[in-house]
Amino acid sequence: MMWSYILKLVVLLPLVCGLMIGCLWAWRKLASRMPGQPANRMMKVQETMMISPGLRMAVLEFEGRKLLVAVGRGGVTLIDKIEPK
Numbered sequence: 001m002m003w004s005y006i007l008k009l010v011v012l013l014p015l016v017c018g019l020m021i022g023c024l025w026a027w028r029k030l031a032s033r034m035p036g037q038p039a040n041r042m043m044k045v046q047e048t049m050m051i052s053p054g055l056r057m058a059v060l061e062f063e064g065r066k067l068l069v070a071v072g073r074g075g076v077t078l079i080d081k082i083e084p085k
Contacts, residue, residue: 042062042063043060043061043062044060044061044062045058045059045060046058046059046060046061046066047059051070054072054073055070055071055072056070056071056072057069057070057071057079058070058071064084065081065082065083065084066081066082067080067081067082068080068081
């Protein structure tokens with residue numbers, strides 16, 4: 001009787017934990033693709049790229065302008081901006 005309980009615990013506990021981790025991973029990957037994102041935001045992140053472990057470059061769109069910024073441990077630095085034509 002006790003062995004069947006332990007066997008079920010050994011089999012089902014990793015299965016439930018794996019399903020939970022898989023659902024959280026899928027949610028994180030698919031959350032940005034979900035419809036219904038607020039359309040009235042003034043700023044939009046166009047693209048990001050990891051340059052080094054402590055530095056990331058990002059292209060932001062703000063009021064029609066595109067801004068290239070560097071984001072690191074020291075803060076955010078404006079690299080370049082493109083005005084709308």
